[in-house]
Amino acid sequence: AQSVTQLGSHVSVSEGALVLLRCNYSSSVPPYLFWYVQYPNQGLQLLLKYTSAATLVKGINGFEAEFKKSETSFHLTKPSAHMSDAAEYFCAVSDPTSGTYKYIFGTGTRLKVLA
Amino acid sequence: DGGITQSPKYLFRKEGQNVTLSCEQNLNHDAMYWYRQDPGQGLRLIYYSQIVNDFQKGDIAEGYSVSREKKESFPLTVTSAQKNPTAFYLCASSISRAMRQPQHFGDGTRLSIL
Numbered sequence: 241a242q243s244v245t246q247l248g249s250h251v252s253v254s255e256g257a258l259v260l261l262r263c264n265y266s267s268s269v270p271p272y273l274f275w276y277v278q279y280p281n282q283g284l285q286l287l288l289k290y291t292s293a294a295t296l297v298k299g300i301n302g303f304e305a306e307f308k309k310s311e312t313s314f315h316l317t318k319p320s321a322h323m324s325d326a327a328e329y330f331c332a333v334s335d336p337t338s339g340t341y342k343y344i345f346g347t348g349t350r351l352k353v354l355a
Numbered sequence: 356d357g358g359i360t361q362s363p364k365y366l367f368r369k370e371g372q373n374v375t376l377s378c379e380q381n382l383n384h385d386a387m388y389w390y391r392q393d394p395g396q397g398l399r400l401i402y403y404s405q406i407v408n409d410f411q412k413g414d415i416a417e418g419y420s421v422s423r424e425k426k427e428s429f430p431l432t433v434t435s436a437q438k439n440p441t442a443f444y445l446c447a448s449s450i451s452r453a454m455r456q457p458q459h460f461g462d463g464t465r466l467s468i469l
Contacts, residue, residue: 283460334454347397
């Protein structure tokens with residue numbers, strides 16, 4: 241079955257430092273991959289998506305992610321953290337070949353940005 | 356602006372009571388989903404619907420029921436059979452069975468037990 245693993249339930253970075261949030265998926269075929277951000281008591285907002293075009297995907301708010309098939313990874317990065325980036329981040333995957341029409345979510349990574 | 360509206364934002368349930376969470380979308384999306392979010396557990400799928408008058412159980416459907424009588428609406432009922440209903444509930448929609456498109460989310464309903 242399709243699954244998503246996010247390493248690190250909590251990540252802390254200093255303001256201005258590199259942000260790296262990890263996501264690995266399990267699938268025999270390349271799935272579609274998504275990163276979402278969630279602020280407290282709100283829904284999820286799409287940051288970026290990979291749908292088998294370019295492997296380096298740029299999203300909103302300066303975030304980007306690189307799809308690496310050999311590593312089954314889709315890590316999220318941002319060169320310089322801002323205080324407003326403090327939130328919870330979710331990686332999600334859909335498998336168009338599964339026939340189940342489900343999206344599978346990781347357990348989330350809470351990002352803390354230190355002044 | 357198009358989007359998903361969930362109501363109410365906060366809801367309290369008494370013992371033995373059924374409560375219904377509303378989800379309405381004006382995005383003309385075919386598919387709609389309900390998720391439950393608990394701290395540290397990510398999003399767990401309760402029910403989903405690909406077309407009107409059809410829906411499927413997700414991973415944690417016990418104690419919940421849904422209907423899809425209109426394309427725009429996908430209400431979730433938390434029944435008295437759900438013994439641990441306290442959670443944050445999120446409704447989402449997506450454009451079609453083309454799974455390359457992301458989901459759009461409402462702002463959630465927080466359900467608590469009185």
